[in-house]
Amino acid sequence: MVEPLIDGLVEALRRLPGVGVKSAQRMAYHLLQHDREGARRLSAALLDAVQRTGHCQRCHTFTQGDVCGTCLDGRRDARLLCVVEGPADQAALERSGSYKGLYFVLMGRVSPLDGVGVADIGAEQLLNRASDGVVEEVILATGFTAEGDVTAHALGTALKAQGLKVTRLARGVPAGSELEYVDLSTIAHAMGERR
């Protein structure tokens, strides 16, 4: 087919993460054939989010205002600051219901191979934020990947130098998993950190 509008829509959909040509075509045809209202709504939601969502001045997560709802929430424990790689990680922690402190959302993680250093992910803003005199403990909740570990190590060193207590999420066997299917380095960590 040589239909520029549909081809353009397929191309635009392909920029979504995890969407290839076939999925994009399927999405485009589905929207045109069965859900034009959904397409209109998505179009508006995209523009709305892009135009009106900025970063929280305190924790750097996405928000509509200057400061996000979490940072403004007086019921949260301001002595705890949890550092995550991105808003999706923050959302996962929130869903777990296990944390009632505040957050600092990095702009990704240190990745030497991609030329992303500790300065690029907002380390300086984190150090400023953490030294407000209220924060007592910084919990490093970057991913348990090589890059997440490097990020946690670099930030941890800098934070400790300011006299802050620095912790890391516990490494171990995930809930609900059979030991025989857990990868070996996880088991080794869980064994080493048993309590």
Place this chain on the structure above:
Amino acid sequence: MVEPLIDGLVEALRRLPGVGVKSAQRMAYHLLQHDREGARRLSAALLDAVQRTGHCQRCHTFTQGDVCGTCLDGRRDARLLCVVEGPADQAALERSGSYKGLYFVLMGRVSPLDGVGVADIGAEQLLNRASDGVVEEVILATGFTAEGDVTAHALGTALKAQGLKVTRLARGVPAGSELEYVDLSTIAHAMGERR
């Protein structure tokens, strides 16, 4: 997180076929964090496609004008009319390069369980289109699924009653599969061996 704009975007993305909550969140955060230009482009492409794409008056596929480029193409063999379930199937046939006739694009397929009868998918328009005095052979290229077979059978009976030659893509297309996901050489073989 209680960020209405982001929640709204996630909800809107979830209406795309094959996209669940987690994928939608990942897409939303990716666009906001790394590809706001892509989000703007997608927003515009969606609106453009929805507002300016209609159905071809002759073959019913999606097109910008009144009649699509394929129907207007004088080099195509107007004696052959290939009936497909949707534009994605038509696109797959075009990519296979095995067919140079014209198309008729149904609005889906007969599905008794969903209350979709032969009238709902445009059978009457097909019969009108096929009896233009030029069409000599109608190739039924609905999917090789139970519903596709029922559709082909119902349409074939009606078309034959009008004295038209009716063929079906050769078996060779793996049973139980949707045409748009079949590999191109299989489609080409099936086209060559139609009977």
